[in-house]
Each structure stands twice: as structure tokens, then as C-alpha cells.
Amino acid sequence: MDNTPILIVDDEKSIVTMLETMLRKEGFHQIYTAHTGRDALSLIEKHPIEIIILDVMLPDGSGFDLCPQIRQQTNAYILFLTAKVSDLDVLTGFATGGDDYVTKPFNPLEVAARIKAFIRRKETHRHLDTSSTTSGRYDFGRFILDERAGELIVDGKVVTCPSQVYLLLLYFCKNPNLVLSKATLLEAVWGFDSYVDDNTVSVHIRRIREKIEEDPSKPKHLITVRGLGYKLIRGNETWQN
Template sequence: MTKPEHILLVDDEKGILELLETTLRKERYMSITCCETAHEALFQIKNKNYDLIVLDVMLQDMDGFELCRTIRHYTNAPLIFVTACSSDLDKLTGLGIGGDDYITKPFNPLEVAARVNAQLRRRRIDSQHHSEKTVEKIYDYGRFSLHIEEAKLLVNNVPEVCTAKEFELLMFLCRHPNRVFTASQLYERVWGEDSFGDDKTVVMHISKLRKKIEKDPKNPEFILTLRGIGYKFVPNGKGER
């Protein structure tokens, strides 16, 4: 029997929660928790493991971006922002501080369902691949190490908060050292061909990873940019171009 996937919906508008819950239940997601406040959401996250979180930015008791930063201390589950804030700066902020996707209001509930499906489908595929083949459990490069089974990134032996997609992207690069990938290829391999977004999403996540693992993010030694081509992960950290 397939294990049910647990989804957390956080929005201070009860009508939107009801709409999203109804739509997702039609998609056969039956384990759904709804919260109207940030404090209630944090209580749920601390006491239960969720496979995906849908989060409004403009909550009454806490800014959604601030809540996202706190959430990332407890879980790396995919997080989708749903908000009336539609500027590019808001979107980049949301993706930069831990979000995996961003949807603006007003929205078509079927679009939200499609993006939830895409995130969870990718999560299932990754989980299946990990169980079907033998892979490295720890990638240790001296300055940083990636612990697969614990979904943990250590930089200089200190835990570093990492979003689900940042972790997946870094894990993909670690598993394919010294190979060159375009931004589009990375997006397809990590986010999935049927997901939503563009190359800017990859650029943003690469930038965030460099700030975490590189000694000097402006002169990276591990994740190199080959101008006009793409990106390459160099495991020895020498930054050979």
C-alpha cells in the first residue's frame, strides 16, 4: 500500500484554504492539514513530517518569508509560495530564502494542483532512484560534505540550512563531477521536464549554493561557470577551467 503524502496548507484566508483543499482532494491527496496562522503552522511542522508545504506570504501574525526561514530549520520538504506579491524581487526573495516554487494570486487552483503534482512526482522519482541503486551516502570534499541519508549539508563541519531543491541540485552535481550541464539541462534533471520555471531558477539556486559552500562565492572553486555553455562541478575544488 502506497504511503500517503502529507501536505500542509498555510493561508489566513479560510476561503482559499477550502478551495485548495478541495482541489487537492480531487487529486487524491487525502492527508491535508490547513493552518490560518504562522504559529499554528510551526506547531504542526515541529510535530509532524510533511512532504510538501503551500505557504502564503502575507499572513496576519508573521511575514511568510520570515516563516519560511524558520521552517527550513525543521524540514527540507518542497515549499510553494502562493501570494499576491507579484514583483520579480518578491519572487527572487521567495526562491532565495527557501522556496521551491512561486505562484501569484489570483490563481487557477488547477495550476496549484499541477505544481504540487510536479513537486511530489519529482520527490517520488528521486526516492525510488535512491532505493533502487547503490549510491554514495556521503560526499566529502574537505570544505563541505553532503550527507545523503540525513539530507544534511555540512560546511567546515557546521550544519548549513539547505532547501530541498538546493540539496537536490548539489547532490546531482556531486553525482556527476567534471561534467558540463547547461542551465536548461540542470532544470530538466533536477526540477523535471514537466515542472514549471526557467533558467533563472537554476541561476538563483547556483548562486545560493555558492554562498554556502564556496570560500569566495565570487571566485568559485567547486561550481564553475563556463560562459556561454553552462556549469561544471569540480570535486577537487581547484577551480580548473
């Protein structure tokens, strides 16, 4: 049995029942359910939720509006359920703090596969050899990523960092001063079984810059290498782009 606490937020009781039944059959047993955004926030306050399946259309507001409120309380992995399929809608989900999405109608086993893939990626990153440091603490001056504590510290203060953003930044920290293409990042951080695309990387890069850069529009740490990808600068190296 998997002890990962999961919260399902959807106003359609049939969907909630279907997902809960499927997840229990797949070995998950710490499952909480909510039909409104208000109830979801209440459960998040009471329980250490690690994965949230969040419907975009809720009776008391949009899941896109709810997501930033959730992010004030937790860095849990957020999987949107959405009937909206345009690029703008998808990017809005990522920009508000989401990590992944599934479009309705969906196969519940696909949701289980996304969740299992996230758990595998999280465990893989947790056990990867930290070749650049034996302590799992990556110091880049203005910011520090403490892998063992699961914390991002910027200017001496711990800042919130959603799961997928954290995993992407961790991968950069483990590969400093290397140019990493979007394809490499998608494979390493989202995996072969992911349905996300290049735009997903771009959105998450922006989210990282908003946390670690003094001026996200003029990054000094996580820079773009035109035509090749991205690079996290470490040490005394300078970069002109």
C-alpha cells in the same frame, strides 16, 4: 492514497478549504491547515511536514519573513502563493528559502500538478543509479552529500538544505566535472512541467554556494563556466575562470 504530509498556510479560509478539498480528491490525506504564521510554525514543530503551501500575505507578517523561520525547522518543499508577479518578488521568494511559486488567482489543479511533479522528481532522484558511488555518499572534501540520509555535511557538520536546493546539488554531485547548462538543470531538476526560468537556477546556485563554499563570491567547488553553464569540481581538478 499519498501519505505525504502537506501544510496549507493562508488567512483566506475559502482558499484553504478549496485547496484542502482538491488535494484530498487528488489522493492526499495528511493535510494540515493554518491561517497565521504562528500557527504554521507550531504545526511544523509537531508534525514531519514535507510540503508547505505558503501565502505571501499573512495577518501576522509576510510569508517571505516567515520562510527563513520555517527553514530553521525543516527542509520541506515550499510553494508560495503570491499576488505579486514582478521578477523581484519572485526572486525574493526563492532567496528567502522558497522552492516554487504560483500567482493568484490560480487554478487549484495547478497547485496539485506542482506538488505531484515535486514528488515525482524526488522519487526519480532517489532511484537514479549512483554511477559515481555505490554508497550514495558524495565526498567533495569540504562537503559531503549523503543521499541515503538526505544530508548535506559541511566541515563535519550537518547543515540545512531545502528540498529543491538539495535536488539541484545532488544532480551536480551525480555529474561531477561536467559543464551543465541552465536549460539542462531546469529540465533535470525542475522538469518540463515547471514554470520557473533561468533566474531560478541562478538563485539556487547562489544558495548552494552559500552552503558549500568558504567564500561564495569566489567559488572553488561550484564554478561558473562563462557562456556555458556551471560545473561542480571533484578530485584534483583545478579551474581558472
